[in-house]
Amino acid sequence: MAMINNQNKKEIISEMEMMKDFELTARDLYIKIANSSDVQQQQIRDTFARMAEEEQGHADIVQKIINIINNTL
Numbered sequence: 001m002a003m004i005n006n007q008n009k010k011e012i013i014s015e016m017e018m019m020k021d022f023e024l025t026a027r028d029l030y031i032k033i034a035n036s037s038d039v040q041q042q043q044i045r046d047t048f049a050r051m052a053e054e055e056q057g058h059a060d061i062v063q064k065i066i067n068i069i070n071n072t073l
Contacts, residue, residue: 004073013069020062027055 004012030052034045 009069009073013066016062016066016069020059020066023055023059023062027052027059030055 030048033039034048034052036045039045039048
C-alpha cells in the first residue's frame with residue numbers, strides 16, 4: 001500500500017470538499033423547491049424536504065471523512 005504524503009492528503013481533502021459542496025448545493029436546491037409557492041402538491045414538497053435532509057446527511061458523512069483524514073493521515 002502506498003503511503004499518503006502531504007500532497008496526496010491535500011488532494012484527497014480537496015476532492016472531498018468538492019463532494020461536500022455538491023451535496024450542500026443539492027440540499028439548497030431541494031429546500032428551495034420544497035419551500036416554493038409554485039409547488040402546490042404537498043407530497044412533492046415533502047419529498048423534496050426529505051431529499052434535502054438526506055443530502056445534509058451525505059454532507060455530514062463527507063465532513064466526518066475529511067476530519068478522519070485530517071486527524072489520522
